[in-house]
Amino acid sequence: MATFGLIEYDDADPEVRAVYDDIRAVRQTDTINNFWKALAHDPVALRRTWESVKQVMAAGALDALTKEMIYVAVSVTNQCGYCIASHTFAAQKAGMTKEMFAELMAVVGLANETNRLAAGYQVEIDERFKTQE
Amino acid sequence: MATFGLIEYDDADPEVRAVYDDIRAVRQTDTINNFWKALAHDPVALRRTWESVKQVMAAGALDALTKEMIYVAVSVTNQCGYCIASHTFAAQKAGMTKEMFAELMAVVGLANETNRLAAGYQVEIDERFKTQE
Amino acid sequence: MATFGLIEYDDADPEVRAVYDDIRAVRQTDTINNFWKALAHDPVALRRTWESVKQVMAAGALDALTKEMIYVAVSVTNQCGYCIASHTFAAQKAGMTKEMFAELMAVVGLANETNRLAAGYQVEIDERFKTQE
Amino acid sequence: MATFGLIEYDDADPEVRAVYDDIRAVRQTDTINNFWKALAHDPVALRRTWESVKQVMAAGALDALTKEMIYVAVSVTNQCGYCIASHTFAAQKAGMTKEMFAELMAVVGLANETNRLAAGYQVEIDERFKTQE
Amino acid sequence: MATFGLIEYDDADPEVRAVYDDIRAVRQTDTINNFWKALAHDPVALRRTWESVKQVMAAGALDALTKEMIYVAVSVTNQCGYCIASHTFAAQKAGMTKEMFAELMAVVGLANETNRLAAGYQVEIDERFKTQE
Amino acid sequence: MATFGLIEYDDADPEVRAVYDDIRAVRQTDTINNFWKALAHDPVALRRTWESVKQVMAAGALDALTKEMIYVAVSVTNQCGYCIASHTFAAQKAGMTKEMFAELMAVVGLANETNRLAAGYQVEIDERFKTQE
Secondary structure, eight states: OTOOOOGGGGGGGHHHHHHHHHHHHHOOOOOHHHHHHHHHSSSHHHHHHHHHHHHHSSSSSOHHHHHHHHHHHHHHHOOOOOHHHHHHHHOOOOOOOOOHHHHHHHHHHHHHHHHHHHEEEEEEEEGGGOOOO | OOOTTOOOOGGHHHHHHHHHHHHHHTTTTTOOHHHHHHHHSHHHHHHHHHHHHHHHHHHSSSSSHHHHHHHHHHHHTTTTTHHHHHHHHHHHHHHHHHHHHHHHHHHHHHHHHHHHHHTTTTTTOOOOTTTTO | OOTOOOOOGGGGOOOHHHHHHHHHHHHOOOOOOOOHHHHSHHHHHHHHHHHHHHHHHSSSSSSSSHHHHHHHHHHHHHHHHHHHHHHHHHHHHTTTHHHHHHHHHHHHHHHHHHHHHHTTTOOOOOOOGOOOO | OTTOOOOOOOOHHHHHHHHHHHHHHHHHHHHHHHHHHHHHTTTHHHHHEEEEHHHHHHHSSOHHHHHHHHHHHHHHHTTTHHHHHHHHHHHTTTOOOOHHHHHHHHHHHHHHHHHHHHHHOOOOOOOGGOOOO | TTTTTOOOOOGGOOOHHHHHHHHHHTTTSSSSOOHHHHHHHHHHHHHHHHHHHHHHHHSSSOOHHHHHHHEEEEHHHHHHHHHHHHHHHHHHHTTTTHHHHHHHHHHHHHHHHHHHHHHHHTOOOOOGGOOOO | OTTTTOOGGGGGGGHHHHHHHHHHHHOOOOOOOHHHHTTTTTTTHHHHHHHHHHHHHHHSSOOOOHHHHHHHHHEEEEEEHHHHHHHHHHHTTOOOOOOHHHHHHHHHHHHHHHHHHHHHHTTTOGGTTOOOO
């Protein structure tokens, strides 16, 4: 259970409601995830985090689906159960197929493996990787 | 310096050379990264790892560039210096622009932040995330 | 369920009871956390770990509450569910308010984000950070 | 070397300079850390990250020194070399003595140890930790 | 619940069944772990991962029990609940006693602690550790 | 460079020298690793950490070499450069051959991979793993 419980819309202060309203508008859904309801105990953090998410996750040089899959990759690497569940869901809504998910997992697994091989064998960085201009 | 040093092509056994040759052919380059030269002390692991990399990183449901960026996302999350350098290089060769890199970093940073907020606030998983059919 | 189950006071050997007694005396409570009951299967580790906790967590140059919050910061970064629950509880008992918890989470989240930005952009350490005398 | 190099004040665009100016004003120093100079290749991220740092790290329910030490705790847990160096420096400037640093390290080390003991022994969360009202 | 559910033997395609059959033969058991049943949605990854596990975990220069304990050490460090449960079980089947488990945990805990002390105190690598010939 | 520099034997206080002397006696060497020289700025932590290392790393139900390899496995998983270098060195002194190291790395890499596959596919723990009596 969330540390301070979840704040539902009807119980929320105006500044929390304003963020909830914006989430609903941007995501075109009535549902507010538990993450936001738990974070709402700190309205300033709620606002700051939502503004960052809105800005960072919007399509730009990378499309929104790619960004959701990168989010899943990080969450899986960190073993964050909540984040894996919520962002896998979000990525599927954004168009991730089962085939894409499977390839995503394969890359995440492999990268976690070779990250340790590189560290364990104490591999020094190739000179050409150091000058990227 | 790598734990057992780096094995150059001219000093390599035939089974190591065979992998080096395949890397060169698949990647269309003469250069073998230090990672492979360090791992070559275990020819079986060299072969197994290379076959996995070749299979997993090839374009499929996800394109090769997206896969390289996911690799970078994992490596950055794990603080693997060698892997960050080598896969940022590889992603750039595969077409990652500075704008794409910047957005990639922004997502990786944000995901690492919210992973901790979700854990720290002990947020329970939303019911609808649990039934994904 | 704990790997070998939990050892309750009434079922404990004298050397385990002695540690339980000391925990109760130092913490001025009758309750022994599950952590200690699970670890009690290794009485030597139980004793060593408790002595370390008693020594390290006592007020010194840092007060006990600050130390509990640092414990929470580490546990959240590591995604340790048990430790987040138990040390958030302990920090609250030591005086952590909801406002302090919220700021703690904000710092932990931000540090986890910028740790990855620093690594991802491969930032070299400033010269003045290297000579700290 | 940073992936895209460091952007010095004299070479910076107006929007980057504006952030640099604000950093200098808030921190009352002429020096801009390499972290910001590397991040300046993405002026939007530079601005967003700096605004978050300014907001989150300011004294509030927790004082500024405590926040810097929490930052160090996270950075050490994550093995982020740059962040350890820069935030140890910052914490020292904010008043962290050698004794405080030593106790900080002891808590960080111990928490990382017991995080694994709790996970390894598969300890279930005590009931009383679940209802925190 | 697993993202795409678990694929039981009777519902499996021939290529999945072939892997299940090999697992059963090698491990001399009728039981297939949930891990494989969840991964079976990607038959190529199922095959590749199983072949790697079979090759890497077989007794060689290190015996099978030592390998299982190393697996547990990694899983505990990463806070992977599933992996801790499954590989503790496997290690016990391979002969790990309670005493061995207790010592394993003690080493894992200690290593996680000193890893952070080394990083936090920014200890430079001793010269003699760099030349291992 | 270590945060507060390294304390050499000739410059050490009696309580630090006593630990150095014990390290030399137990390890039958004149050399004190940089780790201890950096930690010596906190003589209490130096003593506590050394006593733990001495107790935990001594041969028991697991032999000393196995313990060193587990230490390496943790250090590699955590990307701790200092610890990888120092404990690979120690393991080699304790008898780890190149073949053993190679198998150790293969297990560590594989475990880090499958840890993420298990988390990413959200695999639920098998019932039989939960009752270990």
